[in-house]
Amino acid sequence: MATTVHEPPKIEGQRDPSQSHGGFNSGGQDLVPGNLPAVKRYSPPPASTGIWVVLASITMTFAAFTSALIVRQGSALDWRHLTLPNILYVNTLVLFASSFALEMTRRRIRVVAGGLKADSVDASRWLYAALTLGLLFVVGQYIAWAQLRAQGLYLATNPNSSFFYVLTAVHALHVLGGLGGLLRVIRKMGNSTLRKSTLDATAYYWHFMDGLWVYLLVLLWMKL
C-alpha cells in the first residue's frame, strides 16, 4: 500500500546494490562525504549471542530459587535433614558423559562445519550417545524421586523435600529442553542445514546444564 502523496526525499545512489555489497571499504568513503565508521562488516551469528542471553535468564531463575531456599530455611524451625539418594551421583557422571559425547561430536563436525553434513559417521554416533545419556540422566532423576517417595518423602512432606523436588524438576525440565535442542541438531545434520552457531549454542547450553546440576547438587547437599 505505497500510496505516496509527497514524494519522499530520494538520495542518489541510496539503494545502489553495487554499493551495499562490499563496495564500501576505505575506497568507498571517497565517493561519499557521509561518515561510515569501521563497524564490523560481520556481526556474530545471533545464536551465539542468544545463547548467553538464555543462560543469563536461567541463571536468574535459579538464583531466585536459591534465595527462596535460604530465606525459607531461615524462617522456621521445620527444617529437617534429608539424605540425598545415591543415584544422584551416578546421574551426575551420566550427565558429564553426555556432555563429553557432545564435545566429541563437535570436534568431529568442526572439520566439516559451515552448513555441511557431517560426513563422518563417528560424529552422528557421538551425537546419539549424547542424546541417550541425556535421556538416561532424566530417567535417573526419576528413579531418585521414586526412591524418595518410597521413603515417604513427598513434595509437601517438609520444606526440604519441597525444595528438592522443585529444584530437580525445574532442572530436569531444562534438560528436556536441551534434549529437544539435540534432536533439532540431529534433524538439521540429516538434511545438511546445521549451522555451526546452532551446534555451538546447543553445546554451551548442554554444558551449562552440567554446571547448573553440580551447583544444585552442592546446594542441596549443603542445605538439605
Next chain:
Amino acid sequence: MAKLFAVTIFVIAIVSAIPILRHTWWMAEDISTHGAPIDEQMSETMAEAGISFLASQFILGYFIWKFSNPKPGDKIKTFPGGAKAMVWAAFLLVGTEVLALGVFGVKAWANVYFTPPAANAVPVEVQAGQFAFYFRYPGPDGSFGPIHPDMISEANQNFYGLDTDHDADSKDDVVTAEMAVPVNREIHLIMHSKDVGHSFFVPELRVQQDFVPGMDLSVHFTATKIGRYEIVCTQLCGLGHYNMKAYLSVLSPEDFDAWMKKEKAMQ
C-alpha cells in the same frame, strides 16, 4: 495551540498546589511524641517537591510557548550550558537536596525504630485476624499467657486461644475489642497475626506497621492527647479489609484504671 498548552500547564500546576498550601486535605493532627520529626520531614519534602514541581512545569510551559510556531527564517539554538549544565544541575540541585532530605530523614526513622522501648512501658498485645483487631493486657502479673492456636475460636469468644484452666499467666490476661492507653505513658505494642497479613495504622499517632504472620513484631509510642482515634488496617487482607478497624482511646490515668477494671470484670 502551544500557548494554550502553556497556559493549561500553568493553571494545572497552580490549581494542584492550592489544596496543599491551604492544607484543605492534610494529615491529622499529631498526638505522638515521635511524630514531630516526621511532620517536619514531611513539610520539608513538600516544600522541595512543590518547588521542583512548579518550577519544572512552568519552565516546560514557557519553553513550549516560546519555541513553537517558528517563523521561516528562525534558526535553532542550543541551550548555552549544553548537556553538561543539565547533568550538573541534576546532581547538585536535585540530587544533593534529595539526598540531604534522606539524611535528615534518618533521624525521624531512628526515633521510631532504633530506640528500644522503655523498661516501664505499658505492654499491650494486638492480634489481627480477618477482619478484626483484638487487644490483650497482661494483668497484674505483667506477663502474657501462651497462645494455643488450636484453641482460637470466635464461637467460644476465645479470640487469643488462651488456656485459662492450665496456664497461670493467662488467668489474669484481659482481652478487649477496643484499645485503651493511658496518656503520656509509653506503650509497647506487640503485634501478632493469627492468619494473613494486616497492618496497624493510626494516622494521628504517626504509626503504621504491618503484621507479619509467623513473626511477632513490636512498636512503641507515647500518645500525648486524650481522645478517641481510629485504628485501621492498611494491608489487603480479604473481602472485609475496608471494614477492619478498631478504636483507640487515649485516657487519663484514672480513666484508664477504671476502664481496665470494667474490662476485667467482663472477662
Next chain:
Amino acid sequence: MHDTAHAHAGQHAAPTSFIRKHVFSLDHKVIGKQYYGLALAAVLIGMFLSWLMRLHLGWTNLAIPGLHLLTKNGAPGDVMTPEFYLQLMTMHATIMVFFVLTTAPFAAFGNYFLPIQVGAEDMPFPHFNMMSFWVTFVAFLVLMSSFFVSDGPTLGGWTQYAPLSAVGQVGGPGEGAGVVLWALSIAIFCVGQLLGSLNFITTTLDMRTRGMSLWRLPLSAWGWFITSVMGLTAFAVLMPACILLILDHVAGTSFFVPANTVMNDQMQPHSGGSTLLWQHLFWFFGHPEVYIAIVPGMGIVSHVLVTNMRKPMLSHRVLVYAMGALAVLSYMVYGHHMFVSGMNPVSSLVFSFPTLVITIPSTIVVLIWMGSLYGAKLRINSASLFALGFISMFIAGGVSGFFLAQPSIDIMLHATYFVVGHFHLVMGVAAMFGIFAGTYFWFPKMYGRMMNETLGKIHFWCSFVGAYAIFMPFHYLGLAGNVRRYQAFAPEYMQPLIPLHKFITIAALFTGAAQLVFVYNLFVSRYKGEPASDNPWQATSLEWSTPTTPPPHNNFGDTLPVVYHDPFQYGVESSTGDYVMQTSPEKASAHDES
C-alpha cells in the same frame, strides 16, 4: 571459513496463506500489530473495570444496571459486593500492568520498529517471536478465564501478598482457583516476555546493518534494548515465585504460609513458610517492572520530540546513560515497597538511599528534554503534544517519589491513595502518553494512512486535563489518610473525603470516554485516513526510508540500508531541507558524535 548461514538469520519467505500471514505470522511487523491489538483489547477491558470501581467508590450503594451479568455472586441486585470490588481492582491492575503497560510500549512498538530501526529484515528468531505473542495471548485468556470460575477472580491485589494468596479457598472468594489461574497466567506471561527479550537483545546486538554502530541507534531503539535487558532478569525471577505460589495451592507445600495460621477457627495444614519471601521475590521483579513500563515510553517520547523539535537532543549519549542508570538502579531499590513490612529497619535505610539516587538519572532525562526544547522549532501535532504531556506527567508523578523514598514519611503515606496517585501518574498515565505519542507518530508507517489530527488533539486535551483531574486529588486523599484498596469508607475520618471521590469518579468517566475518541480515530484512519507518504514527519531514522509504506515483508526490499549518520540529524542544511536521513551519504553537520 565463510559462515554463510548467519546472513540469513531471521530471513524467511513472505507467507501466502491467510493463517501464516495474519495469525501465526513470523513477520515482526505483524507480531507487533498483534501485540498492539492485544494491548488495545486489554486496555479497554481494564478501563471498563476502573469505571465500575470508580462508580462504586463515589456512590457505594449504586446499582449499576447489568452488573450481575459479569459475576455469579458479586453483584446481588446489581450492587457491587466488597469482594467483587477487590476482584475488579485486582484484575484492573493485573491487566493494565502486564497486558497493557508491558505489551504496548515494549512488545508492540518494539517488535514493529526495532528491527527496522537497526536495519534488519526481521528478528533473528522469528519462531520464538511468534511464540512470544501467542504465549502472551494464552496468558491473557487464562487470566480472563478466572472471571468464569465458581467464585470469580482473585481478590488479593496485583501484588498477591502471601499468605492471603497462598492459603487457598479459605482466604475468601477467588483465593482458590482464582489465584491459581492468576499465577499460572503470570508464569506463562513471563515465558512470553523472556522469549521476546531474547529476540530484542540479539536484534540489537547482532542484526544491525552496515554503519549502524550502537551509538547510531535512535533513542527509541535504546529504550527497547535497555528494557529487554531488564525484562530478561525481572521476569526470570517472577516466574519461579509464581511456580512456588501455585505449588502452595495445588501440592500443599508451605513456601509462603507459616505455621499456626488460623482461619475460620481452623488451623491450616501448613508449617513454617515465609511471608516476606513472597514480597522479596515479587518486588525484585516488581520494581524493575515499573521501569519496564516507562523506559520504552522515554525512548519513544525522545524520538517523537527530537523529530518535532527539528534539532538534536542536547546529548544523545547522556540520555542513553541515564536510561541505563535507571535500569541498573531499579534492581537496588525494591525494598522501598517494604518499609513497614517488618523488614529489618536498617534495610529500610539501605533501600532508601538508592531510591533517592534514582532522582538523579530521572532528573537528567527530564532536564535534557527541557534543555533540548530551548531554541527548538517545535511542531505541535498530536504526537508531539502527547510527548510533551508525557514530560509534564512524568514530573508530576516523579516528585511524589521524593516522599515515598523516605521510610519516615512512608509511615504516613504507605498503602494510601498517595501511592496510588504516584504510580498512576508516573507509570500509568505517563506510559500511556508514550503509547499515544508513538501511535500518532508511527501509525502512518504501520498503515500507510495519517491519523486524524483534529480528533487526536481533542483526545489529547481531554486526556491531559482529565488525567490531572483524576490523579492529583489522589495525593490529597493519601495525605488525609485514605487507605487504598477500600471498597467503602467505613472509618469515620474518611467520611469527609467522599465528595472528593465523587469528583474523581466524574473526571474518570469523562476521561475514559475521551479514550473512545482515540479508538474511533484508530479504526476510521485505518481505512479512511489520508494516505501517508513514506516520510510524513521529515524524520531521519531507518523506518522512514523503507521502499514502501507500510514496509514490504523484508522491510527494505532487495538490499539492506547502509547508515552514515547519527540518528537525529536535524537543524542542518541539506538538499532535503533541515534534516539528513541516516541512509543519506550526504555530509551532515557537526552534530555527528560517532
